[in-house]
Amino acid sequence: MQERPALGFWRIWNMCFGFFGIQIGFGLQNANVSRIFQTLGAEVDALPILWIAAPLTGLLVQPIIGHMSDKTWGRLGRRRPYFFYGALATTAALVVMPNSPALWVAAGMLWIMDASINVTMEPFRAFVGDMLPQRQRVTGYAMQSFFIGAGAVLASALPWMLTNWFSASNVAPAGEVPDSVRLAFYLGAAFLCGSVMWTVFTTREYSPEEMRRFEAAEAARDAAGAGGEAAGPARAAPGAARFIRYGLVWLAAGAGLTGAIVRFGLEKELYVLGVGATVFGLLQLLAAALKRVGRAANAFSEIMDDLYLMPRTMKQLAVVQFFSWFALFSMWIYATSAVTAHHYGARDPASLAYNQGADWVGVLFAAYNGVAALAAFAIPALAARTGRKGAHAVCLLLGGAGLGSFLLIRDPSLLWISMIGVGVAWASILSTPYAILSGAVPGRKMGVYMGIFNFFIVLPQLAAASILGLLVRGLFGGESIYALALGGLAMALAAAATLFVDDPAGAAIRARRRAAPALGAGG
Structure with a gap:
């Protein structure tokens, strides 16, 4: 019986290229939605509750789409139909979002945009598990991280680029979104649709029969004691x-x-x-x-049963994900208000200083995503030396230091230094936990467990949306810069929790690599 064959560089490139466009959508959303909300009249302390649409949508959509894609097979394959239709819906949402006439419309469009992105994105995570052998999965997820970083660089910097290179206005009358932001969303829609369609039409998925043969071969290897996917004995569904x-x-x-x-x-x-x-x-x-x-x-x-039957490794990763994504969400919500107030001394969204600060936040977001794109290539080599857990812990510690330093650095032109640590952590957050998880769940349920794993991204975001506004108003005296410092502490806690994660598949890969160096540094 034949296991999944190793794929060459360009095949991995093609199957991951769609994430370039997906992250353009996310990057535009993360860097500009708070700006759009404030432009349309939202107060700073109301931003978390307005942002709640994004995590709630992921909580509902991802496990459903994962379950459905596990059971789908048609002319476009197993996962690619969701790439295709999700990309079309996201493209439409990106065009409409910056033209929202009122705050409630913008909030509703955020919900629609996030639902569409989740339909496209969730099967991409399972796609790597479907297509690559265990020893190449860190490489596959790292390639996704590269495209996520590259896409977010472009998306985050687009308003700044349009303003400084093409003279698009970055100010507008009260209640209107500047032309630089509006044009950025239009360009992002085109990039997203094109890159996802590239993956759809250049990648062939394995048939259900091939997948069954691969999983049988991997199960036989595990039974022989060679390591690999740590599926373990089947457990009875809860009563x-x-x-x-x-x-x-x-x-x-x-x-x-x-x-x-x-x-x-x-x-x-x-x-x-x-x-x-x-x-x-x-x-x-x-x-x-x-x-x-x-x-x-x-x-x-079936989804409720699978939730109760999560492998031990997945439960341990849940703790890591909680603190990691709480930290990230604090940055996405409050970076604009923190930098404009703490570093530029501006609180009026219509002022020139505020918009200069907001544009600089876009550049900073581009910086951490650029670092992530480069760091993605180093993560497989680091994981080969330290193990996947060790590599992830190191990256998270760097991210915590980066977020904490926002409070200490007063010159905004030096904040790119903070973003180096954040970028390294971001690259690992987008790849290493998924590589570990893919070795701990059965292949036939890869989609649904990747969807359920999203709970541990959504729940910390819901927690952040629920309590950060309260903390900023009550404990931090309205100074949102302290929300970023709190995010740095959460990232450090995530690094500590990583050390307690079981990763038997990763340990088996390292053992086989030591026994046969010709396997290379792919996992």
Whole structure:
């Protein structure tokens, strides 16, 4: 039986190239949506609740799309139909977003844009696991990181480039988005559509029969003690009683928190946590009810079962992801307001100083993504020497130092130094956890587990959206620069948690490499 063959550089390039366009969409969103919200009248302390559309959309969309793509096969293959239609929807959303006439329209467009990007992006993560052998997966995810960095460099710098190189105006009357931002979104839409379609039409997926043969060969290798995917013995799906027990706990916790918010007049952002816990409890009770009436053969029930059957490695990575993405979300929400206020002394979105600072934030975002694009090539070699866990911990520590230094550096022209650490961490966050996870889940469920893994990106973002506004107003006296410092601390905690992750597949790769150096430094 034949295992997945190793792929050459250009085949890996083609299968990952779509991420260049996807990250252009994300980069434009991350660097400019807070600016658009403030332009349309949003206060700084309202930004987290407006941003909540993005993580909520990912929470709902990614596991569903992952489950569906696991079971899809058609003329375009298994994952590529989602690339294709998601790219078309995202392109349309990018064109509409900067033309939003009111704040509520912009908030709604953020929801639509993020849903479309998630439809496109989620199958790309499973795509690497489908197409590459275990020893090449760090290389595959690192290639995605390179394209993510390159796309985000272009997206983040586009408004600045259009202003300084092509004389597009970066100021506009109150309530209107500047031409530089509007044109950047139009160009980004074209780049996104073109690059995703390149992957769709240049990459052939393995057929279901080929995938079954590959997985059987890898399972036989594991049984022989050679390492590889750490799928482990199959476990029984949880019964209705377990869903009822945990569902009631979550329901009580959510109802209690929501009641406390109403009773004591707590901040409205906390409703996200209270209502979220309540809904999760209700979903578990619904799963239990379906099991009891014998109607558990559906996508919802299967996803709930898979959630409870997560491998140990995936649970450990969840802790790492929580602190990593909490830190990133604090930067994405508050970088513009922190730099414009702390470094430029400007708080009026219509002022020239504010827009100069906002443009510089775009350049800084381009800088950390450029660093990430370059660092992506070094991560496989670093992982070969230190192990995947060690490499990720080192990168996260550098990211924590970078975020923390925003508070200490007062000259905005020197903030690119901070972005070096952030960029190294970003490159690893986008690649190493996925490489570790792909070795810990069964191949037939690669899509759904990649989707469920997104929970541990979304939940910290929901937490950030719920509490950061409260902290900035109450604890930090309205100074959002301290939200970035808090992000630096969260990144350091993520680095510490990484050291406790089990990575048997990574250890097996290193053992085989020591025994046969000809395997190279691909994983």
